[in-house]
Amino acid sequence: MAKLPLSQRWTSADLALLPDNGKRYEIIDGELYVSRQPHAYHQAVCTALTIALGEWSRATHSGLTIIAPGLVFAEDDDVVPDLVWISRERFATAVDESGHLREAPDLAIEVLSPGWTNEQRDREVKRKLYSRRGVLEYWIVDWRARRVDVFRRRESGLELLQSLNEADQLESPILPGFSLAVHEIFADVPQSAT
Numbered sequence: 001m002a003k004l005p006l007s008q009r010w011t012s013a014d015l016a017l018l019p020d021n022g023k024r025y026e027i028i029d030g031e032l033y034v035s036r037q038p039h040a041y042h043q044a045v046c047t048a049l050t051i052a053l054g055e056w057s058r059a060t061h062s063g064l065t066i067i068a069p070g071l072v073f074a075e076d077d078d079v080v081p082d083l084v085w086i087s088r089e090r091f092a093t094a095v096d097e098s099g100h101l102r103e104a105p106d107l108a109i110e111v112l113s114p115g116w117t118n119e120q121r122d123r124e125v126k127r128k129l130y131s132r133r134g135v136l137e138y139w140i141v142d143w144r145a146r147r148v149d150v151f152r153r154r155e156s157g158l159e160l161l162q163s164l165n166e167a168d169q170l171e172s173p174i175l176p177g178f179s180l181a182v183h184e185i186f187a188d189v190p191q192s193a194t
Contacts, residue, residue, distance in 0.1 A: 009076060010032045012076075012078045015078060022036075022037050024080055027076055027077065027079070028121075029077065029125075033125075035113060038113055039113065041143050041189045041193055042113060042143060045143045045185055045189065046067065046109075047188075048184060048186075048187065048188065049141070052180045053083070053175075060176075062087060062088065062176075063086050063087040064086055064088070064091055065083065065084075065085050066085075068081070068082060069081065069084055069101050070100035071084070071105070073103075073104075077129060081126075082110050083108075083109040083111075084101070084107060084109065085105060085107040085109075086105035086107075087106050090104075090105065104134035104135045105135060106136045106137065106174050107139065108130050108137075109140075109141060110122040110126060110138075110139075110140050110141070112140065112144070114144075122140055123140060127151060136153045136174050137158075137172055138151040139151070139170075143186060143189050144193075146189070147182075148164045148182055149163050152172075164182050166181075166183040167182070167183070169181055170185070
């Protein structure tokens with residue numbers, strides 16, 4: 001294996017030197033973040049959202065739903081959101097020859113993984129990155145609390161608009177006609193798991 005750089009600032013080129021060991025490596029502002037494989041319920045929630053957004057997207061022909069895309073804003077901002085939705089117009093200019101997105105998707109979704117570090121990364125660090133890079137909406141999904149926090153772009157960036165619980169409907173002006181009962185997102189997560 002190649003020797004890892006001792007530099008303090010990580011880049012996309014450094015990711016190629018890391019082992020392919022099932023961990024997720026991301027770089028935000030030159031700092032390396034490492035995550036373990038997610039919990040099965042995390043993945044069940046991602047699947048539910050993928051199906052709902054995918055069906056709506058195919059019916060409207062308005063965009064693409066992409067699971068865990070490479071989102072490379074810059075050499076020192078290289079992340080893998082759990083799920084994105086990107087309009088066809090944005091996608092036409094966002095994808096590079098390697099199949100990575102180089103521009104912000106319309107919607108980024110992160111499903112929280114256990115642990116303070118993971119939660120802090122999604123709630124603060126990634127929210128700031130997505131805000132800075134032009135994401136229009138950001139959903140943070142907490143399968144343990146069975147809640148979806150919706151952040152929407154305002155003048156100052158992505159701001160918390162609402163926290164939805166299982167009795168609510170998830171809708172968005174960037175997804176005209178899309179509506180999903182929040183309880184459906186967590187249908188495969190037993191109450192006892194939370």
